[in-house]
Amino acid sequence: MSYIQLAYSDLILPALLVVMNGALSLALHLKLERQLALASMRMVIQLVLVGYVLTFLFAAVSPFWTALAAFIMVLFASREIVARQKRRLKGLWTYGLGAGCTLLAAGTVTTFSLLSQLRPEPWYHPRYALPLLGMILGNTMTGVSLGLDVLVNGVVRERAAVESCLALGGTRYQALLPVIRDALRSGFMPTINGMAAIGLVSLPGMMTGQILAGVEPVDAVKYQLLIMFLIAGGTGLGTLAAVIGGGRLLTDHRHRLRLDRIASEKLP
Amino acid sequence: MLTVSALKRLHIVVSFELADGECIALQGPSGVGKSLLLRAIADLDPNEGSVELDGVSRETISAPVWRRQVTYVAAEPGWWADTVQEHFTDWDLATPLVDQLGLPASCGTWPIRRLSTGEKQRLGLVRALLLHSRVLLLDEPTSALDAASTASVEALVAARVSAGTSVLWSTHNSGQARRVGSRLFVMASGGHLEEHSL
Numbered sequence: 001m002s003y004i005q006l007a008y009s010d011l012i013l014p015a016l017l018v019v020m021n022g023a024l025s026l027a028l029h030l031k032l033e034r035q036l037a038l039a040s041m042r043m044v045i046q047l048v049l050v051g052y053v054l055t056f057l058f059a060a061v062s063p064f065w066t067a068l069a070a071f072i073m074v075l076f077a078s079r080e081i082v083a084r085q086k087r088r089l090k091g092l093w094t095y096g097l098g099a100g101c102t103l104l105a106a107g108t109v110t111t112f113s114l115l116s117q118l119r120p121e122p123w124y125h126p127r128y129a130l131p132l133l134g135m136i137l138g139n140t141m142t143g144v145s146l147g148l149d150v151l152v153n154g155v156v157r158e159r160a161a162v163e164s165c166l167a168l169g170g171t172r173y174q175a176l177l178p179v180i181r182d183a184l185r186s187g188f189m190p191t192i193n194g195m196a197a198i199g200l201v202s203l204p205g206m207m208t209g210q211i212l213a214g215v216e217p218v219d220a221v222k223y224q225l226l227i228m229f230l231i232a233g234g235t236g237l238g239t240l241a242a243v244i245g246g247g248r249l250l251t252d253h254r255h256r257l258r259l260d261r262i263a264s265e266k267l268p
Numbered sequence: 269m270l271t272v273s274a275l276k277r278l279h280i281v282v283s284f285e286l287a288d289g290e291c292i293a294l295q296g297p298s299g300v301g302k303s304l305l306l307r308a309i310a311d312l313d314p315n316e317g318s319v320e321l322d323g324v325s326r327e328t329i330s331a332p333v334w335r336r337q338v339t340y341v342a343a344e345p346g347w348w349a350d351t352v353q354e355h356f357t358d359w360d361l362a363t364p365l366v367d368q369l370g371l372p373a374s375c376g377t378w379p380i381r382r383l384s385t386g387e388k389q390r391l392g393l394v395r396a397l398l399l400h401s402r403v404l405l406l407d408e409p410t411s412a413l414d415a416a417s418t419a420s421v422e423a424l425v426a427a428r429v430s431a432g433t434s435v436l437w438s439t440h441n442s443g444q445a446r447r448v449g450s451r452l453f454v455m456a457s458g459g460h461l462e463e464h465s466l
Binding site for chain 2: 158160161162169171175255257258
């Protein structure tokens with residue numbers, strides 16, 4: 001397996017393409033140049049740092065450092081889930097529900113694949129565990145945040161329907177079912193669309209990376225299929241747990257709708 | 269007999285009894301808390317105090333079972349499916365009541381989005397009447413209806429009261445309060461009930 005190695009100096013010319021975007025923004029008064037510069041700087045610093053961190057982790061092969069890196073990834077994912085929601089749950093659940101469900105789903109699916117399909121030695125080897133967790137986490141996070149956003153907004157919008165069902169003796173699950181279905185559909189949809197379009201509309205990043213690194217395309221495809229199955233499983237599990245958990249938190253043991261548990265709307 | 273003792277919800281604190289086959293009219297200015305009181309009795313919002321039906325406390329039975337016996341009907345009922353009949357367990361059982369309230373039996377196939385406010389109000393009442401609850405908590409059930417439809421709703425509920433159903437009927441219409449109620453409660457701005465003569 002061989003690949004063409006890049007020096008940092010090789011990146012100067014492609015970086016000029018981003019500079020060109022900045023120049024376009026200035027010329028067309030789009031006022032995006034500051035955001036573009038900041039985003040580009042963040043990307044460079046974050047990726048270079050990640051490169052060094054992964055190099056350290058791969059050399060250490062320590063369960064402690066691997067678990068700490070995974071924990072930090074989940075923390076960032078939970079922050080992102082909250083940031084993407086128009087309305088949030090109050091208190092600890094603001095972060096707890098999204099983080100808990102993402103950790104549960106991504107952690108379970110990643111561990112499953114490490115123990116059953118990839119079987120590296122040791123099983124938590126960061127070279128396999130962290131990239132896998134990262135890809136599953138990113139997709140699970142999208143499903144969880146979309147599912148929770150649709151659930152909370154749906155409950156607020158459909159309050160009269162939910163409460164009418166409750167008033168007629170429906171249980172909280174019967175009353176929330178139409179909203180829960182919408183939330184689950186929204187959470188699953190990006191993964192379904194992604195699976196349908198993959199290979200025709202786009203070549204996925206991981207597969208492209210492996211091919212560029214010299215892996216045979218057919219072998220790269222097998223890895224990509226494994227990743228897609230894991231992503232589908234993780235997203236399904238995480239979204240289901242978050243939406244059902246969210247439904248429980250938005251009602252109480254007396255089957256009452258508890259909109260007082262939603263924090264006031266985020267200002268734009 | 270529905271017994272409400274020191275029921276507290278926000279600023280409201282009330283105690284009263286509602287006998288079987290009795291209809292109490294409930295009046296008071298807008299925003300004073302009439303709907304809050306009806307919802308609290310149905311246990312739709314967190315509240316304190318005791319509510320019993322024939323001496324059985326609502327805490328001893330599940331909330332859905334309680335609400336099938338003590339049913340709240342909102343002034344603007346909500347709808348969770350696309351057509352009318354999807355909101356009924358058995359549409360055939362609903363059609364005689366629908367007919368009494370001046371709606372055609374074919375309205376079962378109507379999409380919810382084409383219903384007027386008054387049609388929704390009448391169908392919401394039919395939906396609740398089919399439960400044959402012991403107590404009905406009616407929150408301005410005729411606020412969107414014309415005189416003829418109001419009369420048909422009053423007649424339908426009166427028949428249920430004669431058969432033993434207890435009703436707490438919130439209304440802004442003093443004439444209606446006198447027609448439907450055997451007693452009249454007025455909720456004062458402090459959130460307590462005063463019994464007035466009809």
